[in-house]
Amino acid sequence: MNFLQILSNTAAQILSPTTIGFALAATGLALHFGFTGLLNMGVAGFMAVGAYGFAISILTFGLPWWVAALIGIAAAIVFALILGLPTLRLRGDYLAIVTIAAAEVIRLMFLTTAFTPVTGSADGLSGFHSGFRSANPLPEFSGNAGFGPWMYSRDQWWVIIIGVVLVALSVLLVWALLRSPWGRVVKGIREDEDAVRALGKNVFAFKLQALVIGGVIIALGGIISAMGTNVNPNVYVTSQTFFIWTALLLGGAATIFGPVLGAILFWVVRAFLSNLMPALVNIGALGFISNEQAQMLVFVLIGVALMLLVIFRPQGILGNKKELTFVK
Amino acid sequence: MSSESRPSEPQSSDTSGVVTRQKTTGLHVGEIRPGVAKVDPIIVADGVRRTFGGLTAVNVEHVEIPRNAITALIGPNGAGKTTFFNLLTGFDVPNEGTWSFNGASLAHVPAHKVARMGLVRTFQLTKALGLLTVLENMKLGAADQRGENLFRGLIPALWRKQETEIEARARVLLAKFKLDAKEADFAASLSGGQRKLLEMARALMSVPELVMLDEPMAGVNPALTQSLLDHILDLKDEGMTVLFVEHDMHMVRHIADWVIVMAEGRIVAEGPPETVMDDQAVIDAYLGAHQDVDLGVVTGRVAGELPPEAAELVEEVAALDAAIDTGSADAAEPDRKA
Numbered sequence: 140m141n142f143l144q145i146l147s148n149t150a151a152q153i154l155s156p157t158t159i160g161f162a163l164a165a166t167g168l169a170l171h172f173g174f175t176g177l178l179n180m181g182v183a184g185f186m187a188v189g190a191y192g193f194a195i196s197i198l199t200f201g202l203p204w205w206v207a208a209l210i211g212i213a214a215a216i217v218f219a220l221i222l223g224l225p226t227l228r229l230r231g232d233y234l235a236i237v238t239i240a241a242a243e244v245i246r247l248m249f250l251t252t253a254f255t256p257v258t259g260s261a262d263g264l265s266g267f268h269s270g271f272r273s274a275n276p277l278p279e280f281s282g283n284a285g286f287g288p289w290m291y292s293r294d295q296w297w298v299i300i301i302g303v304v305l306v307a308l309s310v311l312l313v314w315a316l317l318r319s320p321w322g323r324v325v326k327g328i329r330e331d332e333d334a335v336r337a338l339g340k341n342v343f344a345f346k347l348q349a350l351v352i353g354g355v356i357i358a359l360g361g362i363i364s365a366m367g368t369n370v371n372p373n374v375y376v377t378s379q380t381f382f383i384w385t386a387l388l389l390g391g392a393a394t395i396f397g398p399v400l401g402a403i404l405f406w407v408v409r410a411f412l413s414n415l416m417p418a419l420v421n422i423g424a425l426g427f428i429s430n431e432q433a434q435m436l437v438f439v440l441i442g443v444a445l446m447l448l449v450i451f452r453p454q455g456i457l458g459n460k461k462e463l464t465f466v467k
Numbered sequence: 468m469s470s471e472s473r474p475s476e477p478q479s480s481d482t483s484g485v486v487t488r489q490k491t492t493g494l495h496v497g498e499i500r501p502g503v504a505k506v507d508p509i510i511v512a513d514g515v516r517r518t519f520g521g522l523t524a525v526n527v528e529h530v531e532i533p534r535n536a537i538t539a540l541i542g543p544n545g546a547g548k549t550t551f552f553n554l555l556t557g558f559d560v561p562n563e564g565t566w567s568f569n570g571a572s573l574a575h576v577p578a579h580k581v582a583r584m585g586l587v588r589t590f591q592l593t594k595a596l597g598l599l600t601v602l603e604n605m606k607l608g609a610a611d612q613r614g615e616n617l618f619r620g621l622i623p624a625l626w627r628k629q630e631t632e633i634e635a636r637a638r639v640l641l642a643k644f645k646l647d648a649k650e651a652d653f654a655a656s657l658s659g660g661q662r663k664l665l666e667m668a669r670a671l672m673s674v675p676e677l678v679m680l681d682e683p684m685a686g687v688n689p690a691l692t693q694s695l696l697d698h699i700l701d702l703k704d705e706g707m708t709v710l711f712v713e714h715d716m717h718m719v720r721h722i723a724d725w726v727i728v729m730a731e732g733r734i735v736a737e738g739p740p741e742t743v744m745d746d747q748a749v750i751d752a753y754l755g756a757h758q759d760v761d762l763g764v765v766t767g768r769v770a771g772e773l774p775p776e777a778a779e780l781v782e783e784v785a786a787l788d789a790a791i792d793t794g795s796a797d798a799a800e801p802d803r804k805a
Contacts, residue, residue, distance in 0.1 A: 312621075319620030320612045320630065327596045327607050333558065334594035334666075338608050339582035339673060340615070348617050393598075 145414040150288040152410035153403055156295075156367020159302035160186070160360040161406060165386045165398030166309045167356030173392035174317060175349040176329030178235035181222070182357055182383045184242025187375035188214045189358025190365035191249055191258065197267040199257050204271035208362055215358030218245075219351040227346045242380065250372040263371030271366060272297065295367070302363045306399060309356045314395045316352070325349055385445055391455025400456060408444065412437040488700050491724040492739065494533040499742065501734040502529035509534040509677055509708050510555065515564030517550055517732075524550040525561070526732040532677075537699065537709045539719045539740070542729035543753050548712045549591055551729065552681055556588045557581040568677070583610065585676035589683065591712070595662040597655030601646055604654050604665055605637035606630070608672030637672060643698065644668045645691075660687040664695070671702075678702060680711040684718055696722055716754065720744065728753060 152158060164182055171177040179185075192211035196202045202210070222241055226234045249258045258264070275297040283290040291299065316322050324345050327335040336342050364374070382405065390401025416433035419425050425433060452458075496504040508531035517525040525547040532538050540548050553559035555566060557578035566573050568586055576584075596604050612633070613619050614626030641647040644664045649657060654665060667683060683699070684692055692715075699722055702709055713719055719726060719740060726743040728736040730753065736746050743749055763769030766784055773781065 315621050316617075319623070320606070320614030320626060321617055321620035323599070323603055323607055324615055326599055326603075330596035330598055331594045333578075334590070334596060335607065336558075336578045337556065337582055337588050337590070337594075338669065339579050339587070339610055340607075341577075341579050352617075 141418075145411065145418060147288040148414045149407055149411040151290075152406050154289055154291070154299050154303075155406070156298050156302055156363055158402060158406040159299070159306060160364035160367070161383060161386055161402035162306050162399040163302075163309055163360030163363060164357045164383045165390065165402045166306070166313060167353040167358075167360065168383055168387050169392060169394070169398045170313055170316075170349055170353035170356065173387065173394070173397075174313075174322065174329060175325045175346060175353075176231065177227075177346060177350055177353075178231055179238050179350075179353070180235045180380060181238030181240075181242030181245075183375040183377065183379040184238065184245045185215055185218060185354050185357035186361030186364065186379070187242070187245050187249060187372070188218045189361030190370045190375075191264070192358070193362045193365050194264040194267045194370045195257055197270060198264060204274065207267075211358055211362045212355050215354045216351055219354035220347070223347045223350045227343055227350065239377065239380070242375070243377065246372055246375050249375075258372075259370075261372065263369055263373075265369035267369075268294070268366070298363065298367045301366065305359050305363060309359065310395060310399060312352075312356075317395070321345070385441070388445070388455055389448060391458035393459075394455065394457040397455050397457040404456075405441075409437065409441060412440055490739075491533075491536045491703070494536055494725055495738075499738045501737055503531075503737065505531040505533045507534045508532060510566065510568055510710075512555070512566035513564060515551075515554060515561045515566055517547075517554055517559065517561045523732050525554060527551065527564070527734055530727065530734050530737075532708070532710055533725055534708050535703065535706060536724040537703055537711070537722050538725045538727060539723035540710060540712045540727050540729060541714070541716075541719060541753060542735075546729040546753075547732040548729055549681060550732075552588060552679055552712065555581075556586060556679065582673070582675075585673075586679065587670040587673055587675040587677075588679040589663075589666045589670055589681055591681040591685070593659065593662040593666050595654040595657060595665050598653055600651055601641065601654055601657070601665060602634070602637060602650045604669050605641060605672055606633050608669040609633045609636070610673040633672075640668045640671060645694070660691060663687055664691070667695075667698075675707065677708045677710065680709065682712055682714070684713055684715050692718070716744070 164186055167185070168179060168182055171179040189211040192214035193204075193207045196207035196210040197204060218241075222234070222238055226237045248254070250260055251258075252260045254260070272294050275293060277293050277296055277300075280293055283292055284296070285291055317326075324335060324340050327338075327340075328342055328345055332342050361375075383402075386401040386405040387398050388401070389397075389404055390399065391397030413434065416425070416437055417430050420428060420430050420433045428436065448455075494505055496506055510530075510532040512527055512530050514529070515525060515527045516523065540551070542548055550559065554561050555568075555573070557573065557576055557580070560575070568581070568584060571584065573581060573584075582588075596607070599607070612626065613629055614623075619625045638647065638650070641650060644667070646657075646661065646665060646668065649661070654662065657665060663683060663686060667680065670678060680699075683695065687695060696718060699709055699711070711723075723740050726737060726740045727734055728743060728746075728749050736743055736749050738746070744754065764771035764773055766788075
C-alpha cells in the first residue's frame with residue numbers, strides 16, 4: 140500500500156474542475172438556502188442548464204467559447220425565472236417540489252433520444268474544448284507542470300485558473316450583497332416573510348433576485364465542470380443535488396466561505412476514501428469485502444459522516460453556534 | 468383609571484409631566500351608532516365581507532377610523548378582528564367591498580405597497596426575525612433604503628450615509644423601548660414581551676401615518692405596560708393614528724379615544740370608551756356583567772368590598788362550590804374502594 144500516493148491523489152482533488160464546480164454550486168445554493176431560505180432542490184438542473192447551454196452553443200451553433208459561457212448563464216437566468224415566477228408567491232415548500240421536478244425534466248430532456256443530434260442523449264457531449272483551449276494565455280509546455288501533488292497539463296491549468304477566479308468573484312459577490320441592506324432584507328425573508336412584507340418590502344422581487352443570482356452561480360459551476368471534462372446527463376442526477384447540499388451543510392449554510400470549504404472537504408474525503416479502500420482491500424485488511432463493495436462503502440461512510448455532522452455540528456464547520464441555539 | 472377629564476378641545480401637544488392625558492373627543496358626526504361618520508376619517512371601509520367556506524369571518528357594512536386618534540378594536544375571540552386587520556393591510560383579500568386609506572383605494576394593493584403608503588401593522592403572534600440582531604431588525608424597518616436595490620447595494624458609498632442615519636434613529640427608538648442593551652443580541656434570545664416591544668419599535672422605524680397593533684399588551688409585564696401605554700399616547704402626539712386590538716379593558720379605557728366593538732364579524736357598537744362600555748349589547752357580547760369584580764373577593768379567598776350588583780355572582784359561586792363539594796365527595800367514594 141503506497142500511502143504517499145493516496146495522499147497525493149487526495150491533495151490533487153482539491154484543484155480538480157469537479158471540486159471547483161462544486162464550490163461554485165454550493166456558493167450559489169448558500170445564497171438560495173442559507174441566506175434567503177429558498178429550498179432549491181434542483182441544483183443539478185441549474186448546473187445542467189449551464190453546462191449544456193455552454194456545450195450546445197459551441198457544437199451546434201459554432202459560437203466562440205466565451206459567448207457560449209454567457210449563453211449558459213442566460214439559460215440559467217431563464218430557468219430561474221420559469222421556476223420562480225409561479226412558485227415564489229407560494230409557501231416555501233412548493234419551490235422545493237417544483238425545483239426537484241424541473242431538474243429531473245431537464246435531465247430527461249437531455250437524455251431522450253429525440254434530440255440526439257443536439258444533446259447527444261446518453262453519450263452526452265464532448266469535443267467542444269478546442270476554441271476554449273486555444274485561448275489559453277499560458278506559455279507552451281509539454282507534459283505536466285506544477286508543484287507537489289498539483290501537476291497538471293497546460294489545458295488543465297487554464298480551466299483551474301478560470302475556475303478559481305470565478306469562485307473568488309462569486310464569493311466576493313455574495314459577501315458584498317450580504318453586507319448591504321439588500322442582504323438584510325433577504326435574511327429577514329429567511330426568518331419571516333410576512334414580517335418583512337409588513338415593513339413595506341417587495342418580498343417576491345427580493346426572492347426572485349436571489350433565485351436568479353444564486354442560479355447563475357450554480358450554472359457557472361456546471362460550465363466549469365464542462366470545461367474540465369465533458370457533458371454527460373448521468374452527472375446531473377438528483378444525487379448530485381444532494382451531494383452539493385452535503386457540501387453546503389458541511390461548510391455552513393449561512394456563511395460566506397463555508398460552501399467553498401465544504402465542497403473541498405467533501406471531495407477530499409471522498410477521494411481519500413476512494414483511494415484508501417481499494418488499497419486496504421488489496422492488502423487484505425478488509426477481509427471478505429471485494430473491491431467493488433469497497434467503492435460502495437465509501438458512500439456509506441460519507442453518509443455516516445453527514446449524520447454525525449448534522450447531529451453534533453448542525454451549523455456546519457464555519458457556522459455560528461449561537462445561530463442554532465434557539466428554536467425558531 | 469377611567470376618570471379623565473374630557474375637554475372639548477381635540478388635543479393639546481403640551482402634555483409634558485401630565486400623567487393623565489387629554490382624550491381626543493368630537494370625532495364623530497351626528498348620532499353615535501355603528502358605522503357613524505367621522506369628522507376626519509383616515510380609513511373608510513364599505514361592505515367589506517370575507518368568508519372562509521361557510522363561515523363569514525368579517526361582514527362590515529360601513530366603518531370609519533378617525534385620524535390622529537387612538538381607536539381600539541375590541542370583541543370576543545373569533546369576532547374577526549385579526550381578519551379585519553389582515554384585510555385592511557393587504558395580507559388577505561375580501562370577497563367583496565371597498566376600503567380606502569387617506570382617500571386612496573386599497574383594493575388589490577399588495578401588502579408591501581400598503582405598508583409603503585404609511586399603514587404599518589404588528590402581528591398577534593409576534594414575528595421577530597430571530598436570527599437577525601435586534602439592531603438589524605430595527606434597521607430593516609426603515610423605509611426607502613437606497614441599499615436595498617440589488618445593484619446599488621453593491622456600492623457601499625451609495626448607502627453608507629443613510630445607513631448611519633437609520634442606525635442613529637434605531638438606537639433612539641431602542642432606548643425608548645428599553646431594548647438598547649440588547650442591541651447586538653439575536654432577536655431569538657428576547658423574551659416574548661421584549662419581542663412585542665421590538666416588533667412595535669420596528670414598525671415605527673418607517674415613520675408611518677397609521678399604526679395597527681394586534682394585541683400589543685399580550686404577555687407584557689405590568690411595569691412595562693405602563694411605559695408602553697405612554698409610547699402609544701406619544702404616537703398620537705407625534706401626529707400618528709393608532710388602531711389596536713386589545714383584550715385588556717383597563718388599557719382600552721385608559722388610552723382609547725374611540726372604541727369599535729366587533730362580534731361575529733360585524734360592528735355591533737362604537738363610540739367613546741365610557742359610552743361603549745356601558746352599552747348593554749357590548750356587555751352581553753363581550754365584557755360580561757362583572758368585569759370590575761375581583762374574583763378573589765367573590766370566592767371568599769381575598770378580603771374586600773363587593774359592589775352591590777355582584778351579589779348575584781356571589782350566589783352563583785356559592786352554588787357552584789356546593790355542587791363541587793358534593794360532587795367530589797361522591798367521586799371520592801369509588802377511590803376508597805379501589
